[in-house]
Amino acid sequence: MLTLLHLLSSIALLVWGTHIVRTGIMRVYGSHLRRLLGHSMANAPMAFTAGIGVTALVQSSNATALLAISFVAQSLMTLPTALAVMLGADVGTALMARVLTLDLSWLSPLFTLVGVCLFLSRKQTRAGQLGRVLIGLGLIILALQLIVAAAEPITEARGMQVLFSSLAGDTLLAVVVGALFAVISYSSLAAVLLIATLASAGLIGLPVALGVVIGANVGSGVLAWLNATPQPVPARRVALGNLLYKLAGLLVLPFLPMLVEWMSGLGYSPQTQVIAFHLVYNSLRCLLLLPTVRPMADLCERLLPERAQDNGVAQPRHLDPAALDTPTLALANATRETLRIGDLVEIMLARLLEALREDRPEPGDDIRRLDDDVDALYSGVKLYLARMPRDDLAEQESLRWAEIIELAINLEQAGDIIEHMLGKVQNLKTSKRRSFSDRGVAELSQLHALLCANLSLGLSVFLSGDSASARQLLQQKRQFRKKERELAHAHVHRLHQQVVESIETSAAHLELIADMKRLNSLFCSAAYAALEGQQAQRGRQPVDPPQKPQVAPAPLPGKPART
Template sequence: MNFTGIIIQALGGLGLFLFGMKLMSEGLQKVAGDRLRAFLEAVSNRRVVGCLVGALVTAVVQSSSVTTVTLVGFVNAGLMNLTQALGVILGANVGTTITAQLIAFKISDLALPAIFIGVAFKFFAKRRKWQYVGEIILGFGLLFYGMELMKNGFKPLRSHPEFIAFFTKFDAGSIGGILLCVLTGTVLTVLVQSSSATVGITMALASQGLLNLPGSVALILGDNIGTTITAELASIGGTLVARQTARAHTLFNVMGVLYIVVLFKPFLWLVEWVTGGIMGIGPAQQLVGSEQPNISRYIANAHTMFNVINATVFLACLPILVRVATKLTWGKPEEAQMMDLGRPMHLDYKFVDNPTVALTQAREETVRMGRLAQVMYRDVTEVMFNRKLEHLARWKQSEEALDNLQKAITDFLVQVSQGTITDAESREINSMLRMVNNIERVGDATENLAELTEEMVENKLELAERGMEDYRTMRNKVGRFLEMVVTAAAERNRDIMEVAQTMEDEIDFMREQMRDDYLTRLRSGVCTVDPGLVFVDMLTNFEKVGDYCYNVAQAVAGLR
């Protein structure tokens, strides 16, 4: 085979490998659905638990980049603090090594049958869940078929003098050689955006005798630095704590590689002892035919052992890592961002192709919008008691902010819906759109209350004592309803319809009863016409707020 043929076959194999990895990862995420998101969101402050969760989730989705980017998105949305996220990311580094362990198995004979079965499921299965299973199987087959193509593509290089001379430079027999291999692994991983692909390329070269074990292990160390670029890119434009999360991820991978480089020979001895001694695998560079089949297992074990050691070391000193990452990340705290009420704080368009993160961010922004509506409602309705018109000055700013947030969240969700999403994600998008629209209507009704209150205060109109009691009762009842539905949205409490129905009925009944009572007092001369007419309009708008809260409750419960 000529040089062009070698390059084409190797690159074609790499392309199939990457496509298979992506397909398998996406299929696994779709099958897992919301359970993965709920699993990550439920992470506690216990660092060991977080690490185990990260390892498990990454082993399931077969991509540490997916887990890490998801976590950066969660931190950006305020769902996690820095310490929680870092514990999970340490586990994700361990979980991603499962891919290398799978590649090291000699199951390439199953690649073509897996591709056939995967295509059959993906294109002919009627249920969407089985189509996703087909994606997983098809991705699995393409991954191993691509790996086999890469190995076969590299075979002719074994007898090519120029290439043999080139690969002898990747001999980690000295610090200079180790650093060259680490740098190469880093650059290669940045280029292909996949640490698993770098591992696959390294295994393919090593199996053909083009790389020895020390050089292969040093290349694998470099891929742990290169993989941090994904999180760094995801954090650009995010909150300060999101950037700190990405910076800490880079920090512990770089520091981990540095101390392993210093202890390279003992680490290499440990890899050989575990793989050859405990696991009973033959010598790494033992030839079977013209290949070195055992070396892949040594490389996979080196990858796993590095990340297990690194996770253990940094779990023990996680608070120190958090402080260092905080000091190394420049930027102003988010209080300045808080001042711009109408500016979305949690939405990041880099995540629209990742529904797990995007929908979490949209929900957090929706809850924030609901909290803003609560503040607006409380401030406006309080003026009837303190008669201070200056307290009404903020309602216009709040109403504009609600309008801006409605548009921003809606545009964001529409973009997410145009990607590849599951039925459950589609329903969640529809529910959130309903929530956002009704929260904005709460703002409209509160605006009407503000204008009516301003009319009362400016014209020095006073309600009778009974009218003020009714106003206070209605105001508090509707305020509690608004608080309940916003809290339910934040907590994803779907069991609220019974209470919501009761409160909606009570508010409707109170409106009718209070209006009738006013008419009775008007006829008896207890109250006057002008303030009473304004009061009736207020009751109408309170009842509208109750209706909108009921609509939000339906969306939270998943009914609409």
């Protein structure tokens, strides 16, 4: 039992090592790899070569699949090009399996020692992430040695011999086992390395090993399909074509016994034979299938036709899951989506002014629909940021993460406030059959114009982080507060003059002014984040607080007050 536990723990160490290498490479060179794939769209051979190179670096065809799927989902890459990339990814995996099964035992302690020193001393830097990659490589090499050592006593166990001999007579069962292990370990590379190591230890025979290798290839296609399931139809077509190409490799199964008999007479070690088969099998299969990427793309488009689905709610456009391993790219994606929320809030403000000036129902309908869109995009940004590994973010990236989530929260609450303001306006006009005075509408329009200007400048400050613009925004915030007090006093003066319309709409008028004041505070909050970020870079404590303490207004029902 203890020997089996040692074997399982060694397998887990192998899987963990491949995961560390993949995530480390993506965090350091993720943007460069995406750029490499993006520039390899001229023809299928170039895309095929790019797929080999990217997969050889990240040591995972699944990571390459996520990149290609995300490109197609954003209409940045055509389906035939993405399929060529996926074929190249299979060859890249086979090449890395060959490299990692060389006698590199002397590199394991060196990689681990250097990697740990770099990672612990400079964790949040590029050198620290490269140290993480070296640690992963050291663990992979160590795990392969441990698997060999743990497998030796298992090969002598009678029960294990009976178990693995049952696979020898059923090639299809061996394929299923290989596919399951690739899915569970999230790495076909780890599955192939394991099988080659077990074959060299004599735990499994060559027929079983080759069947499991073919199954591991199929398992990586199943894994890519599972990852693409929540994606749009164009992205799922990439995963479907990749899976069909993997299944096409099953055509070699009837010839496997003859191939095993021929390979057995070559005199090479079982490990060398397994790795060589994996490399030749993937290379020949992918080169033969490369000219068929366009017919395969047409087949996938017929099997997965585009269906127009419009549930009336906006969907995130820029939140690419494949970029989560590259914090800089992920934060840029979240920034773009948050700016999109800001654009929707700006449209809501424009519709609110129409509802204030006119009696048509259309502006109100637009505001309610847009608020649903704001809520949907806010939820997408929030969940996307929650999936980012914050412990591995650099200090500047952590600050940006906080700025994005704070602005997204503020914009979502701004959407709720605008919808609440719409309810007050419509209740006054429809239920009570009253309307604002011309002077009252003009005053609210003045505040509305200042509010739109502050929102626009606030989004600009959020995007650029410019300290001069941030100070200008704070100055405009103070001007808004001054104007708001002036207009509130002017309204009270009209009440003193017994203006009937002002008396009938007084409560709603003052409440709308208060709501605009709250919106202004939410829009101007980006200035404080920008100034604090600049001061944090210079190593100083944040200054330039508001000139006067502000009293938080009463919150909306069920909503916390924010200033």
